[in-house]
Amino acid sequence: MSWQAAENRYEGVPYVRAGRSGLQLPAVALGLWHNFGLEADFERQREIVRTAFDHGITHFDLANNYGPPPGSAETNFGRLLDLDLRPYRDEIIVATKAGYTMWPGPYGDWGSRKYLVASLDQSLKRMGLDYVDVFYHHRPDPNTPLEETMAALDYIVRSGRALYAGISNYNGAQTRAAAAELRRLGTPCIVNQSKYSMLVRQPEADLLPALEEEGIGGVAFSPLAQGLLTDRYLGGVPADSRVAAGVGFLRPEHITEERVQLARALDMVAREGGRSLAQLAVQWVRRQPAITSVLIGASKPAQVLEAVRALEMPPLDGEELAAIETILG
Numbered sequence: 001m002s003w004q005a006a007e008n009r010y011e012g013v014p015y016v017r018a019g020r021s022g023l024q025l026p027a028v029a030l031g032l033w034h035n036f037g038l039e040a041d042f043e044r045q046r047e048i049v050r051t052a053f054d055h056g057i058t059h060f061d062l063a064n065n066y067g068p069p070p071g072s073a074e075t076n077f078g079r080l081l082d083l084d085l086r087p088y089r090d091e092i093i094v095a096t097k098a099g100y101t102m103w104p105g106p107y108g109d110w111g112s113r114k115y116l117v118a119s120l121d122q123s124l125k126r127m128g129l130d131y132v133d134v135f136y137h138h139r140p141d142p143n144t145p146l147e148e149t150m151a152a153l154d155y156i157v158r159s160g161r162a163l164y165a166g167i168s169n170y171n172g173a174q175t176r177a178a179a180a181e182l183r184r185l186g187t188p189c190i191v192n193q194s195k196y197s198m199l200v201r202q203p204e205a206d207l208l209p210a211l212e213e214e215g216i217g218g219v220a221f222s223p224l225a226q227g228l229l230t231d232r233y234l235g236g237v238p239a240d241s242r243v244a245a246g247v248g249f250l251r252p253e254h255i256t257e258e259r260v261q262l263a264r265a266l267d268m269v270a271r272e273g274g275r276s277l278a279q280l281a282v283q284w285v286r287r288q289p290a291i292t293s294v295l296i297g298a299s300k301p302a303q304v305l306e307a308v309r310a311l312e313m314p315p316l317d318g319e320e321l322a323a324i325e326t327i328l329g
């Protein structure tokens, strides 16, 4: 008997329109950057994805290089589709990307049409899909004409490999230029995926206003600063944490006394409001009108549930926001 998703799955998270597009995305999305590679426990992956979908998280974010090794998160997601999710394909948004190093030589990196089309074809094969819902250019390429990269996105959509085009790690000016080019081609840019959290606020000055003006939905990645904005590191480095795993960019040297003190102060504000620090961090990102989806990662189903619960809580009030601002300095 195949897996049945919870019947009440659409009672959980709210859906937000991505910019001025027709696409509504769940206010919290699940990313498969970490914990979905070859070495990660597959049954755990399955539980995390099932929990997300059971609670209305319809948006799963991948990239060609997620793993390790690169490609293995897409392969595993393909298996999860086979096991559980394929009957629900029309209820799911699958996003993937290309833009970072994927294979050797001049055609396996950056932003040429050659790389983007070949990479997406590989991604589709790994996931066993005919199309993805969103295809992102993963990072700006200073050496390829923007016109070529955007024409590749336009082609990818017109050829049916993706339904929508997006860009990632493009700043405000780069986003405006890309959006103008895509508009000229007739394939709008509907999402921009960028890092945004209480610890990374650069998008506020430049990117978020551009997103609102251009009618592009903001997808905020690493909203929990990879775990720094949760209770994970308040009392040391747990053995099952991302830092202890030693496979990513979050390293023991990033868990400084100063950051832990800051997290402790934010944790106090969270607790006074009846929240966890992770829930405070989700709500703080979500308060921005330019943000469509808060894109979390998770190593266990309970972490997904905690983010979903955050969406059921009242938004942060003026006093809480002021207290946070004082702490962030």
Ligand SMILES: NC(=O)c1ccc[n+]([C@@H]2O[C@H](COP(=O)([O-])OP(=O)(O)OC[C@H]3O[C@@H](n4cnc5c(N)ncnc54)[C@H](OP(=O)(O)O)[C@@H]3O)[C@@H](O)[C@H]2O)c1
Pocket (backbone or CB within 6 Å): 030, 031, 032, 033, 034, 035, 061, 062, 138, 168, 169, 193, 194, 220, 221, 222, 223, 224, 225, 226, 227, 228, 230, 231, 232, 240, 241, 242, 243, 278, 295, 296, 297, 298, 299, 300, 302, 303, 304, 306, 307
């Ligand atoms: N476009 C890009 O360039 C780009 C770059 C980076 C990420 N992304 C996307 O964004 C997604 C999210 O990034 P991220 O994983 O860095 O996000 P994050 O949500 O900031 O960090 C996720 C980590 O925080 C911890 N965590 C999550 N919920 C928690 C909770 N309730 N309590 C305690 N700890 C909790 C877990 O760490 P433990 O594993 O230690 O439990 C989890 O793995 C990625 O999967 C990817 O899809 C995109």
